């Protein structure tokens with residue numbers, strides 16, 4: 001057996017034969033063109049438009065989050081500033097193929113230099129470039145293979161165009177050498193509930209036809225697996241299928257203690273699916289996702305329409321909307337206009353909104369109006385709170401503008417350490433474990449090089465969560481979790497043991513977490529939490545919780 005490690009997306013397991021994705025096209029030769037620059041220019045223009053049209057077509061066929069990603073790619077192909085770069089290269093006598101190659105390269109550098117969300121999208125340009133060059137060479141674009149049977153797709157990385165159009169009846173799992181937990185491949189895999197391990201640097205060692213077990217829960221790809229590994233994987237596949245088919249009961253522990261299971265959404269488009277997967281409401285609506293491309297602040301009316309659409313999907317249910325978390329990895333043109341050396345430590349979240357208070361006022365006004373027009377139980381919270389004073393500022397303004405329930409996100413160690421004082425002012429707290437981990441471990445959540453430190457199992461993070469849990473319990477105020485940590489079935493139990501009263505996650509994770517909670521009582525959850533808190537580091541905390549969980553399950557099996 002050979003084990004390859006990477007970042008697992010979700011909890012799935014799959015077994016199947018490897019089919020590798022076609023290699024990239026060779027770099028076009030840097031030789032002078034035999035054709036006139038104007039002729040090459042025409043060839044380049046029509047290849048760029050053909051690729052843009054094809055990406056649009058694929059986007060329309062795929063729908064959902066993929067549509068936006070593919071449309072953005074199509075726009076890149078048609079960007080006039082890119083074409084200007086092509087023309088400049090052609091003027092030096094380059095072929096259309098070479099000019100396109102070089103133009104995309106420098107365009108990519110510009111985008112990468114912008115950092116944040118746009119920087120992450122820079123990688124998408126490579127795919128557009130390859131497609132345009134293939135079009136010019138009259139060869140098929142590198143893309144997803146179709147061997148005619150189910151398979152595990154292994155690729156260097158997957159372009160959005162490929163991920164969006166994967167035939168889910170054929171692709172059992174996806175393994176990529178590149179990509180982190182927030183890459184587009186990971187985002188789309190999560191949305192499609194595709195078993196995936198990304199950033200598996202050694203994936204190149206897997207050959208066509210190898211049988212592999214892909215274990216997303218442990219971030220493992222096992223080549224030439226033993227009989228035992230295969231049968232354990234089969235058992236887990238069967239167990240997960242049974243979980244997915246289980247009735248959609250409300251989230252609860254084995255002793256009946258309710259733990260509402262909510263969905264994280266970035267647009268009302270995902271609402272119907274979340275309801276279908278048993279979401280009992282929304283624990284985090286990321287409003288900034290609605291306006292990432294907006295140059296000017298959205299109007300109250302425009303926002304009201306979006307929020308009404310969301311709230312209408314959850315009559316009688318709790319819907320927690322977060323006001324704009326602009327800045328750092330999600331800059332908004334109409335809020336963040338000054339460049340910063342360390343944007344994650346700068347004007348982000350509530351700090352940015354305070355510096356643009358009119359935007360915050362408009363958003364709260366639109367939310368209050370949408371609430372009045374619908375039957376959902378709206379709650380509103382502010383991101384990146386670090387002080388009691390910020391808490392007071394936000395909750396006072398929110399109430400003044402007609403928001404009945406106003407809370408805060410706990411994403412900074414500061415807010416966690418003074419949670420008792422913060423909760424004396426706010427109606428509830430929701431812990432954003434992605435940022436809380438980033439700031440506690442001083443490890444950039446977008447950087448693959450420090451991904452190991454970005455682990456919410458770290459006892460330093462768990463201790464902070466325990467502080468918030470204790471403050472919530474003492475004051476009878478709800479403490480939700482809405483970071484990725486809530487989607488890890490075992491960590492979810494630990495979080496409840498630390499005092500979380502609800503869990504919010506991508507809808508595709510709900511079934512696994514629902515099943516995991518049902519296996520443990522409140523006392524068990526506390527015991528698992530203590531085992532994790534007592535550990536020395538993140539890996540040890542996970543192992544300690546796993547052992548404690550196995551003991552509890554064994555004891556119960558033996559009737560103890």
Ligand code: PEP
Nearest residue numbers: 432433434435482483484
């Ligand atoms: C978090 O930080 O955990 C969170 C839920 O917010 P976001 O991921 O949008 O920053």
Ligand code: MG
Nearest residue numbers: 411432434435
């Ligand atoms: Mg956050």
